[in-house]
Amino acid sequence: GQQLNQSPQSMFIQEGEDVSMNCTSSSIFNTWLWYKQDPGEGPVLLIALYKAGELTSNGRLTAQFGITRKDSFLNISASIPSDVGIYFCAGQLVGTGNTGKLIFGQGTTLQVKP
């Protein structure tokens, strides 16, 4: 089946550092989403991307929809301790818009040292 390859699997960084993570696939997507999951909670939407090449920011977060429609990245600038959590990319394959069905990456676990 279709897969999303998310990397890195985990990151341990110092507070104040910038973070970058990405997702790639051999399939073409029409939507890319980035979620964050805190311990004991469900994933919360951070950024949604709908057009190839689209670059969208949400505070210190910036995400881009790759021009080939097969990848996306998420950057976090000037990390702070509350950025700790698991970040998931999710994509919706072309042609599946009516279902809303998403494919999820395996997640990037971020730890921030104060």
Add this chain to the structure above:
Amino acid sequence: DARVTQTPRHKVTEMGQEVTMRCQPILGHNTVFWYRQTMMQGLELLAYFRNRAPLDDSGMPKDRFSAEMPDATLATLKIQPSEPRDSAVYFCASGLPEVGRDSNQPQHFGDGTRLSIL
């Protein structure tokens, strides 16, 4: 903010017992998804419904799992009989895909039911 509500938040029970998990989607959302999250497999889609009708339940073990939407405000996921390998966090998500549009609004997740089968 509107939220997806899941109950119970935690469930511990013995192998062989029936487990029922409930989900109240966001009002107005017509599509409901059930996911299972484990350390090994990540987020797996079990089943999803549109306007209360099942669209796809191919991710769900049919012999012991069943999913229903008795009405627009309630989705249920049942396991009978439960087994230790069913221990996981089960998430419900809801969304509002637009017919005829290829890219749609994102899914919103509940906080999950953490299930432990002893």
